[in-house]
Amino acid sequence: MNEFLVSLLITLIKIGVLLGVALGLGAYLTWFERKLAGHIQARLGPTVVGPFGLLQPLADGLKLMTKESIIPKGADVPVYYLAIMMAVAPAILLFSVIPFGPEFTLFGYQIKPIISDVNIALLVVFAMGSLAVYGTIFSGWASNSKYAFIGSLRKAAVIIAYEVVLGFSVLGVILIAGTMSTIGIVEAQIERGVWFIFYQPVAFILFLFCMLAESGRVPFDIQEAEAELVTGYNVEYGGMRFGALPLAEWYLNVMALSAIAVVLFFGGWSGPNILGPFSPYFWFLAKMFGLVFFVIWLHWTLPRFQAKDVTEIAWKIMLPLALVNVLVTAVVVYFFGGGT
Amino acid sequence: MRIKRLSRKDYLNVVEAIFFIDFLKGLSVTLRNLFRKPITTEYPKEKLTPPKRFRGAHGHFVWDGTEPDSLKAIEKFMSYERGKSRCVACYMCQTACPMPTLFRIEAVQMPDGRKKVVRFDMNLLNCLFCGLCVDACPVGCLTMTDLYELAGYSRRDEVLKMDRLEAHAVDFKNRRGNEPDRIWPNDKEREKLWGKIEWSG
């Protein structure tokens, strides 16, 4: 029983740390994005609140929380509130299968810096990535608004298409590593001494595009489409309830999927030992934020695809490419070994 | 004009499509801009000085002895005071205005038969700052200054009365009366945008 309590306590601490870090970083990504977007457009971004505008996320949070809450007429109130949960929960749950570093021993307890090391971790990633679609659909439906509903239908079409491509693009990595556990995949890369992006460059590009599509980033952000749909499914939300939806979709999802991409293609926490025991975490976070930076940079560079093109690209170009990639990988792995 | 149609092949060949050359070009543009110095003017801390011909809040030039000789004659008909507006209440500005009701001009006849302008209100809430009233003014009284911070706490604040109009113009003349009357600060700036102009005369 004592053993059980200790493991429960450790898990709770891990969850607390992860929640704090993820939500805090998510909030600060808003600052980072605004700053980056500003400088890309030769502006300054937030400067007034605190040094370099560093307190801007806090000010924004305060502003959002103190705003009046307006529920649109004819809205389905329980579903309206539930939709926020359904959008935020999968984005946070995605973090539960991300290993941030190798196992270490603290006070005689073996601690893995991952919340649940299940050997279907990647399936959980796909499932959570697509469960987020319910948040979008129901927030659009429940708010009883045309714009919101069109946005949510578009998002549903995008997610259904890209989830399939995402699954097939990752299959190559699973074939090479021979496991679906995230820790196993990272260890397979460390063992081989080579990141899987060199084995699976096509898969990485497909994964990157699916990541952009799932997190509603440019060039696949047809569900937001400010010009046509105002801002899509969250248009009827106000206050912090409005803040939660982009936070989940644009920041938490991007961070979590970047972390998954780091695990799958960039060797997870592997890297030269420069900071002693903290260097795995440093490398992991550095790679993850490299990817997040890339996504945001892409966001402020590219225009948006047409709504009809987005799903066509997925079904007609990316899915066949992913299938061919899986086939080639399977043949190569069968003949030249790999996996275990 | 003929339109040249390009097929997809003409602007993106296979290699470019595979390696996302167009993406990379776009990304390099934004990266270069990322390290460029921002061009923002941090408004409340820094304020731009507009060119002298800027069409900002209106002003009334005052009768102070600097007016051209051709105007001296109307002093006979007008009851001017020194340092007060040189308006003659001819309603030309109101006639030229696309939104005439924003003017409220009144004049009275003094006991000595001369005309005195007692009221010249401009409701800037209706004004679109086109400058037609300035062009129409026959005595060179109405002008536009470089003041652009026109926000106020009530609608009444946005109505320019004669005293404010006079104050604007006096202030404007003191600050910028000696500058050459042109849009560009100097010829070099102008040539940067418009190139060298060959004057015919």
Place this chain on the structure above:
Amino acid sequence: MEWIVFGALALWLLVSVLGAILVKSPVHSILFFLSSVLAMAGLFLSLGAELLAGLQLIIYAVAIVVFYVLVITTIPWEKVKRFEGVYKRELAFGLPVLIVVFLLMGYMVLKGDLAEPVGVVEDNVREVGKTLFTSYLFPFEVASVILLVAMIGAILLGRKEE
């Protein structure tokens, strides 16, 4: 300890299944159905069938329910004829079937032996894959052919008339 988790999940499952049947609004009903699918995935996880849980999440909770949701949310419900009351004829047909099935299942549970797990399976995914592609290769391939036929049929039905 496991019983608490199992009990909580089972309670969640039962409540959401009942909700799916009893709630009036079709969207609420589909939400309860989604919740029951999630509870089922949780049950699978707590029983150690991780692959089943993952597939339950991906296939049922996402792929299938999403299409229900799409259909239900896009129907203009104010135009559909509402039925308020008890489905008498359906109940008359359904109740005997329900009772027979319940009795059969009760008999099976009481008389039959519950399957004991034979050897602890280390890697769910590997074992399921191996079984599918060795012992059950033929049914697996037949199933995929059936799906292919269904897909072709769907494409034919959805094709625009030239």
